[in-house]
Amino acid sequence: MRCPTNVDRLKFSLVIFAIAITAIYPGRAAAFCGFYVGKADASLHNHSSKVVIVRHDEKTVLSIMSDYQGDLSQFAMVVPVPVVLTREQIHIGDVEVFKHLDAYSAPRLVEYDDPSPCPMMFPRAEAGAGAAMPFGAQSSVSSSAKALGVEIKARFTVGEYDIVILSASQSDGLETWLVENGYRIPKGAAAALEPYIRDGMKFFVAKVNLKAQTKLGLNYLRPIQFAFESSKFMLPIRLGMLNASGPQELTVYTLTENGRVETTNYRTVRMPTGISIPNYVRDDFDNVYSAIFTHQAKINDMNAVFTEYTWNMGWCDPCAAPPLSRDELRELGVFWLGDPNPTQPFGAPPAFGYSQMAPTQVILTRLHLRYSPATFPEDLMFQETNDAQNFQTRYVLHRAWSGSPEVCPAATTYLHDLDQRRAKRAQNLADLTGWDLNEIMRRAGLNPSLKPRPWWQGLWN
Amino acid sequence: MVLLGSIIAAGAWRYDVGVGLTQIALTVASAILAQLFFDRLAGQRSRSIRSPLVTSLSISILLRATSLWMYPAVAVAAIGSKYIIRVRGKHLFNPSCFGVIFALSLFPGVWVSPGQWGAGVAIAGWIVAAGAIVTARAASADISASFVVLYSAGLTARVLWYGQRWAVLIHQMSNGALLLFAFFMLSDPKTIPDSRRGRTVHAAAVAAIALILQFWLYANNALLWALFLAAPAVTIWNARWPAPQFTWNSEGENECAVQQM
Incomplete structure (x- = not known):
């Protein structure tokens, strides 16, 4: 064997580097992702979807909700699914359970009273609550004659939805079929459908049955759930950008038995948590959190998936909402719970004495991402890890101690340092959101010239 | 190091x-x-x-x-x-x-956590460049290079077959875990075949098994399992194409030291 010379090494490095560079600079292909195919010119912007994935072994229950707020007759949902689904594998979910799951796992604010700086007084803590997020809806498609390799595998009505399960042998045929049936498909639809067809996937197409909808007396669309078995633990997101007018927002809640879920083909990053921020955020937390998320997505190159919450469904601390009950978990598709009987193999006693509590062997992971074709070219691939450590996104407010400086000598120091601590919290918020520090200082009622004191100041006196 | x-x-x-x-x-x-x-x-x-x-x-x-x-x-x-x-x-x-x-x-x-290394331009280029230098010094650069070429050929074929966008290939190739595997793990000079031909065959076997595990069986950690499964065959390649065996040099000055079998 010949030892490589320096020249060899340099050559090799350059060749490899060249491969890397060529591989790294993509042509920015236009594409789309998501779940909806619109009909006509309705406002079909699909900004935010919520998906619940319940998975154990290879059994999966997928539930989809979106924030579609337009004309129900103008909308359709197309989802690639790995197998032909039968009527029994489809269920219409309860919106309230989804809202509960969302509220339970939402990023939260907690507020603590500063302890008295004087001895013999004990701190008292209390928790605030996170806010629930809005929910959305979906909608409509029809069928026509079999053409161009499109086969209607099944057709049924479930709740307010008319559902068709299609298989297709070519993407042009599927696109034509959808167009002939009155669906306005954005340009490039065939190209986006093609990989799914090649992969042998089927298509779940749902539209709203207006009569059924009227009969049910609902003015929103309920989540659609499918149960199937597949070795692929993934979520197709590419069709979702069909009608997207900008980056899409997606929250994925996974319910698994052993550990948290993460993406294997994108970086999964924990949201910054446990950080003290100014008290004025209390009344504006939704906007502030939205700004924090936007900034964090940006500094992570817009291609990271954020973990907002991972918790054993048996409890919470602090609770933004009580944990889901066993019935609610079953409604979401958690199938391994069996009977509500304490002799369950995984029926460890519930923590904190909630009545009708969930068993402890359900781990909820809440993942949040903002995606566009350029930043998320591939569908999301997941894995369940063995990491069952709890995590929550939580920001902290501090209510100042309001005693008098005369109570004890330490009280004087405490009050003296108060503004410094407030300035630090303002700086924290600026770091989290990318907002202007002076503006935060102003809103927090602090003098913008106040800067956090250097660490050594006051070290010796 | x-x-x-x-x-x-x-x-x-x-x-x-x-x-x-x-x-x-x-x-x-x-x-x-x-x-x-x-x-x-x-x-x-x-x-x-x-x-x-x-x-x-x-x-x-x-x-x-x-x-x-x-x-x-x-x-x-x-x-x-x-x-x-x-x-x-x-x-x-x-x-x-x-x-x-x-x-x-x-x-x-x-x-x-294979996704934790992200798909950033910087990290990919950096790890590849770093890995290239390290492996070139360890005289096992060829197996990393063969593996990258064969594995990426497999990925390219898949993208073409599925009619996916090239961005998918770019995304898959710029995964830090893949580069780390190719340049720091696969290239371990003690467990790869001694001959250049053997190494190429070994690289092909690892790439093929990894592609099958990942895209056909949807297994997690396909690269690691592929290397594990392909390892026993190294004895076959060594018997078929004998060559001097690498040894870690205890003085650590000449990493290219070889020892006759």
């Missing part, structure tokens, strides 16, 4: 990979101690600590565990495999690969 260390540092601080200093220290220390122990047991003169250092750093980078004690346990298993699982006087498995597979199969609370 320095580069491997830098990757850990960059990973821990810039990319929040979850690598802790205590964990690294525990893994490294136990790997080195295990090596000294097994050397003494086998009646051998203690050799360079470079090999256990590479092994333990690789384990630190790849493996995630809920409990710290798993790292030293895995490190000891990895080093032990070099002394226990031997064919024709040569250890069969890449120790870090064996360690990780061993842990995934037997320990609760461990996992590998």
Whole structure:
């Protein structure tokens, strides 16, 4: 064997580097992702979807909700699914359970009273609550004659939805079929459908049955759930950008038995948590959190998936909402719970004495991402890890101690340092959101010239 | 070595990979101690600590565990495999690969996070460049290069077959875990075939198994399992195409030292 010379090494490095560079600079292909195919010119912007994935072994229950707020007759949902689904594998979910799951796992604010700086007084803590997020809806498609390799595998009505399960042998045929049936498909639809067809996937197409909808007396669309078995633990997101007018927002809640879920083909990053921020955020937390998320997505190159919450469904601390009950978990598709009987193999006693509590062997992971074709070219691939450590996104407010400086000598120091601590919290918020520090200082009622004191100041006196 | 260390540092601080200093220290220390122990047991003169250092750093980078004690346990298993699982006087498995597979199969609370390295332009270019230099020095650059070429050919064929966008290929190729595997793990000079032809065949086998596991069987950690599964065949390639065997040089000055079989 010949030892490589320096020249060899340099050559090799350059060749490899060249491969890397060529591989790294993509042509920015236009594409789309998501779940909806619109009909006509309705406002079909699909900004935010919520998906619940319940998975154990290879059994999966997928539930989809979106924030579609337009004309129900103008909308359709197309989802690639790995197998032909039968009527029994489809269920219409309860919106309230989804809202509960969302509220339970939402990023939260907690507020603590500063302890008295004087001895013999004990701190008292209390928790605030996170806010629930809005929910959305979906909608409509029809069928026509079999053409161009499109086969209607099944057709049924479930709740307010008319559902068709299609298989297709070519993407042009599927696109034509959808167009002939009155669906306005954005340009490039065939190209986006093609990989799914090649992969042998089927298509779940749902539209709203207006009569059924009227009969049910609902003015929103309920989540659609499918149960199937597949070795692929993934979520197709590419069709979702069909009608997207900008980056899409997606929250994925996974319910698994052993550990948290993460993406294997994108970086999964924990949201910054446990950080003290100014008290004025209390009344504006939704906007502030939205700004924090936007900034964090940006500094992570817009291609990271954020973990907002991972918790054993048996409890919470602090609770933004009580944990889901066993019935609610079953409604979401958690199938391994069996009977509500304490002799369950995984029926460890519930923590904190909630009545009708969930068993402890359900781990909820809440993942949040903002995606566009350029930043998320591939569908999301997941894995369940063995990491069952709890995590929550939580920001902290501090209510100042309001005693008098005369109570004890330490009280004087405490009050003296108060503004410094407030300035630090303002700086924290600026770091989290990318907002202007002076503006935060102003809103927090602090003098913008106040800067956090250097660490050594006051070290010796 | 320095580069491997830098990757850990960059990973821990810039990319929040979850690598802790205590964990690294525990893994490294136990790997080195295990090596000294097994050397003494086998009646051998203690050799360079470079090999256990590479092994333990690789384990630190790849493996995630809920409990710290798993790292030293895995490190000891990895080093032990070099002394226990031997064919024709040569250890069969890449120790870090064996360690990780061993842990995934037997320990609760461990996992590998392949996505944690992200797909950033900087990290890909950086790891590749760094890896290229390291492997070129270790005289096993050709296996990394063959693997990257063959594996990317497989990915390209897949993108063409599915009619996917090229961005998908770019995304898959710029995965830090893939590059780390190709340039720091697969290239371990002690467990790859001695001849250049053997190495190419081995690279092809690993690439093929990895592609099948990942895209056909949808298995997690396909690269690691592919290397693990392809390892036994290395003895066949070595028997068929004999060549001088690599050895870690204890003085550590000439990494290119070879020893006649």
